[in-house]
Amino acid sequence: MEEEIKFILDSTKEAMTAAVKHLEKKLINIRAGKASTTMVGSVMVEYYGTPTPLTQVANVSTPDGMTISIQPWEKGLIPDIEKGIHQANLGFNPMNNGESVIINVPPLTEERRRELAKQAKAEAEEAKIGVRNDRKSANSDIKELDVSDDMKKNLEIDVQTMTDTFVTKIDEILANKEKEIMTV
Known part of the structure; x- marks a missing residue:
């Protein structure tokens, strides 16, 4: 008993x-105004025909409180990463400089x-x-x-x-x- x-x-x-x-x-x-790598945690990227989490194809970092930097391990993935960010519907507008994808997190x-x-x-x-x-x-x-x-x-x-x-x-x-x- x-x-x-x-x-x-x-x-x-x-x-x-x-x-x-x-x-x-x-x-x-739920974001609180400052950039965090978890904000893009749900992003899936098409990698050789397979949806793959962003963190498995790129290095994600926050150089400052308003920017998320995504450094892909293969430069050819940049368009796929941008597409994945748009499809995740996070409200971000990714930009790329040919080397990496940069997301400016707007203040709330x-x-x-x-x-x-x-x-x-x-x-x-x-x-x-x-x-x-x-x-x-x-x-x-x-x-x-x-x-x-x-x-x-x-x-x-x-x-x-x-x-x-x-x-x-x-x-x-x-x-x-x-x-x-x-x-x-």
């Missing part, structure tokens, strides 16, 4: 942790910042829903246990405490991201 209880609590914590990690990955893709407008903050809030809400679903799942597993009602109540309280902790963590992550987005 102890093992079942431990398993339920551990798997619930693991699922809630996964929801928070997923949120963090999603928020990395106030309206765009608000949009991005709203997007971040939606992602955080999705993570909270995931955590609450994990709580619901754990509580239904607890109800099926063959233990006293008092024990079930205590376990449900433990799960609720865990849920509150993760929801608070999600709120903190969101607050930090909103601050990062809204800072000019």
